[in-house]
Amino acid sequence: MKKLFTLVLSIMALAGLTVTAHAREQIRIVGSSTVYPFSSYVAEEFGATSKFQTPIIESTGSGGGHKLFAAGSDLNTPDITNSSRRMKDSEFNKNMEVGNKEISEIVIGFDGIAIAFNKKNPPMSVSKKDLFLAVAAEVPVDGKLVANPYKTWRDVNASLPNKKIVIYGPPTSSGTRDAFEEMVMGHVSEKMDEYGKKAYTKIRQDGGYIPAGENDNLIVQKLAKDPEAMGIFGYSFLEENTDKLQGATVDGFAPTPANISSGKYPISRSLYFYVKQSHIGKVPGITEYVNLFLSEKMIGDKGLLKRIGLIPLPKAERDAQRAKWAKKTALTLNDLK
Amino acid sequence: MDKETRRLKRIKRRYRGEISFRLLSISAIVLAASFLVFFLSDMVRTGYTAFEQTVVQTEITYDADTVEIPQLSVSEEMSDLVSRGFLRLIPQMVEENPKLMNTTQTQWVLAEAEVDQYIKGKPNKLSEEEIAHIDSLKKEGKVKLVFNKWFFTNGDSKLPEMAGLLSAVIGTIYVLILTMMFSVPIGVMTAIYLEEFAPDNWFTRIIEVNINNLAAIPSIIFGLLGLAIFINLFGVPRSSALAGGLTLSLMSLPVIIISTRAALSSVPDTIRQAAQGVGASPWQVVWHHILPLSLPGIMTGTIISMAHAIGETAPLLIVGMLAYIPTAPTGVTQAATVLPAQIYTWSGDSLRAYTERTALGIIVLLSVLLLLNAVAVVLRNKYERKW
Numbered sequence: 001m002k003k004l005f006t007l008v009l010s011i012m013a014l015a016g017l018t019v020t021a022h023a024r025e026q027i028r029i030v031g032s033s034t035v036y037p038f039s040s041y042v043a044e045e046f047g048a049t050s051k052f053q054t055p056i057i058e059s060t061g062s063g064g065g066h067k068l069f070a071a072g073s074d075l076n077t078p079d080i081t082n083s084s085r086r087m088k089d090s091e092f093n094k095n096m097e098v099g100n101k102e103i104s105e106i107v108i109g110f111d112g113i114a115i116a117f118n119k120k121n122p123p124m125s126v127s128k129k130d131l132f133l134a135v136a137a138e139v140p141v142d143g144k145l146v147a148n149p150y151k152t153w154r155d156v157n158a159s160l161p162n163k164k165i166v167i168y169g170p171p172t173s174s175g176t177r178d179a180f181e182e183m184v185m186g187h188v189s190e191k192m193d194e195y196g197k198k199a200y201t202k203i204r205q206d207g208g209y210i211p212a213g214e215n216d217n218l219i220v221q222k223l224a225k226d227p228e229a230m231g232i233f234g235y236s237f238l239e240e241n242t243d244k245l246q247g248a249t250v251d252g253f254a255p256t257p258a259n260i261s262s263g264k265y266p267i268s269r270s271l272y273f274y275v276k277q278s279h280i281g282k283v284p285g286i287t288e289y290v291n292l293f294l295s296e297k298m299i300g301d302k303g304l305l306k307r308i309g310l311i312p313l314p315k316a317e318r319d320a321q322r323a324k325w326a327k328k329t330a331l332t333l334n335d336l337k
Numbered sequence: 338m339d340k341e342t343r344r345l346k347r348i349k350r351r352y353r354g355e356i357s358f359r360l361l362s363i364s365a366i367v368l369a370a371s372f373l374v375f376f377l378s379d380m381v382r383t384g385y386t387a388f389e390q391t392v393v394q395t396e397i398t399y400d401a402d403t404v405e406i407p408q409l410s411v412s413e414e415m416s417d418l419v420s421r422g423f424l425r426l427i428p429q430m431v432e433e434n435p436k437l438m439n440t441t442q443t444q445w446v447l448a449e450a451e452v453d454q455y456i457k458g459k460p461n462k463l464s465e466e467e468i469a470h471i472d473s474l475k476k477e478g479k480v481k482l483v484f485n486k487w488f489f490t491n492g493d494s495k496l497p498e499m500a501g502l503l504s505a506v507i508g509t510i511y512v513l514i515l516t517m518m519f520s521v522p523i524g525v526m527t528a529i530y531l532e533e534f535a536p537d538n539w540f541t542r543i544i545e546v547n548i549n550n551l552a553a554i555p556s557i558i559f560g561l562l563g564l565a566i567f568i569n570l571f572g573v574p575r576s577s578a579l580a581g582g583l584t585l586s587l588m589s590l591p592v593i594i595i596s597t598r599a600a601l602s603s604v605p606d607t608i609r610q611a612a613q614g615v616g617a618s619p620w621q622v623v624w625h626h627i628l629p630l631s632l633p634g635i636m637t638g639t640i641i642s643m644a645h646a647i648g649e650t651a652p653l654l655i656v657g658m659l660a661y662i663p664t665a666p667t668g669v670t671q672a673a674t675v676l677p678a679q680i681y682t683w684s685g686d687s688l689r690a691y692t693e694r695t696a697l698g699i700i701v702l703l704s705v706l707l708l709l710n711a712v713a714v715v716l717r718n719k720y721e722r723k724w
Contacts, residue, residue, distance in 0.1 A: 028575075033685070036661070037495065037686065037687065040495050043661060044494060044496075044661075047663065047664070048422075048425055048426065049428075054662075054664055056576060056660055056661065056662055056672045057660055058576070058657050058659065058660040058661075059659065059661075059682075076572070076575075215684060215685050216685070217684060217685065217686075217687075217692075234687070236687040237687045239687075240687045240689055241460075243460045304421075308687070308688065309687055
């Protein structure tokens with residue numbers, strides 16, 4: 001009896017180990033944590049209203065997603081990767097190497113990056129340059145670069161309130177941080193002689209800028225408790241917490257859906273996903289999933305994704321994305337330049 | 338006399354020392370307990386509202402049009418208050434139950450998350466008109482809070498009112514059973530060999546040191562190992578319960594080996610000698626005497642390492658189990674998610690309605706852990722033997 005028990009146990013262990021890879025029934029999606037809520041919303045709707053299974057979506061971050069996406073062209077690799085930035089040249093080349101020759105690039109909408117703070121404060125209006133000077137590790141003083149001496153916002157710009165600079169922002173691993181560095185820091189420093197007209201993206205580490213982890217809800221809680229502090233995070237978190245927080249006006253434009261969509265609000269970025277065309281037909285439902293994602297019901301002006309914080313593309317742009325997908329236009333290296 | 342006063346002084350000083358030491362220890366306990374109480378009460382305070390969910394009573398029309406566009410099945414002003422999770426299922430309901438076609442039913446249906454937030458007195462994004470409408474419905478008794486059974490019968494959802502723990506609970510059970518299946522036999526046998534049979538030489542000592550070392554390694558390293566070996570080398574499907582179970586069993590092995598060895602070594606040598614004395618072979622000594630006697634200790638160690646495995650997220654993140662997986666797995670190779678991963682996902686969502694669900698998820702996880710640890714304590718007290 002005991003022998004039998006041992007035997008059964010070892011057979012079970014063996015059976016568990018010998019897994020045969022078989023054709024996949026579900027779409028597999030990886031990538032950006034910013035796109036994840038939208039992507040999983042569509043996936044849920046897709047699973048509930050079609051005969052296909054609900055896609056599996058992993059939130060790996062944009063960089064992690066591209067890495068998994070370009071790991072190969074077989075069915076063990078993901079079919080789609082979400083990204084809160086455009087694919088890099090190096091990532092494109094890697095895809096070509098492993099045989100992902102035809103990739104569809106799709107833009108789904110915009111995401112604004114809000115500079116938020118407690119509602120108890122009076123409204124605040126900053127320029128990108130103010131923001132840069134508040135967070136940079138080294139700033140120009142009398143034509144020379146020195147360690148950032150600014151302690152209050154008034155030090156940065158005399159028209160700003162006399163408030164200590166405490167900014168909670170995303171850590172280096174985050175796509176939001178990349179976007180902030182590129183759109184605020186890079187943009188400003190490229191125009192300044194002191195930095196040799198080059199993008200300077202080093203952020204101060206003397207306590208003025210506090211990397212607050214990937215969870216934006218934590219920054220929201222910090223700001224709700226500390227009226228002095230400012231926070232940098234995705235617009236959807238500001239929209240959801242307007243009872244506690246307000247967003248700073250940047251370069252004269254408030255973070256509103258209209259300003260972000262029209263590109264007037266200066267810190268906004270496009271959200272993308274990339275599809276392996278070679279997997280269409282091998283994994284059921286890819287075309288239908290992307291069609292649903294691109295439908296007016298989802299990404300339109302009154303679409304469902306708008307309710308959870310996506311800023312829709314202008315109508316013409318949405319039609320262009322649909323046309324591009326219908327024709328299965330493949331991404332080329334020139335597109336990324 | 339002088340000697341006597343000095344003696345009394347010394348004693349007084351000693352007592353003072355004792356009292357202050359005791360006070361210090363008590364304040365340490367009070368501090369630790371207050372952290373715990375704060376954490377628990379915060380969780381309960383945020384989470385208890387998720388036990389209830391708002392439902393609204395409305396007329397639902399089932400006809401050809403509404404099968405086409407489910408939003409039309411309720412009146413226009415109601416369509417924003419009723420959960421989309423219910424409306425989108427109308428075509429399927431009609432298909433499954435053709436009698437519904439061309440009828441109008443008055444039903445209690447799930448309310449939208451914002452309505453739920455409003456009824457619970459929490460911040461929401463409803464417009465003033467909608468709030469007025471809800472208030473009038475409330476007066477008519479057409480809005481009420483009921484027990485949130487959906488939280489325990491649904492999988493994850495991007496609609497907070499539909500979101501539940503079921504798929505994560507089933508995933509956790511799968512992962513746990515697999516972890517136990519792999520780690521307990523291997524761990525116990527390793528411990529028996531090392532404790533009862535292995536010669537004491539440099540080789541076994543190196544193994545010993547390494548096992549102790551492994552028990553202290555951050556769990557994320559086991560995740561990387563699992564990714565490299567099980568997924569990339571053996572081709573175990575990513576995100577599957579099998580991948581998670583194997584990875585967690587790697588993590589549990591050292592703990593199980595160490596606790597089993599402790600249990601084995603606590604069995605007195607006289608028992609081994611007595612068994613040998615009546616002619617038992619080494620294998621019989623272990624199988625008939627040592628193992629049954631040390632079983633309570635082994636089980637306690639196993640349960641505690643399983644409780645540890647339940648709460649683990651980091652290694653599972655690496656093998657792809659931190660994902661949107663709303664359906665419960667039906668096999669070990671299917672994609673699955675686990676309780677802590679589900680809690681983590683909800684905690685990062687921008688929608689406020691997830692806050693209370695996150696807290697309730699934590700309460701459920703804590704209750705399961707408490708139950709497991711209680712079982713471990715009961716087992717220990719019931720079967721433990723003093724030698």
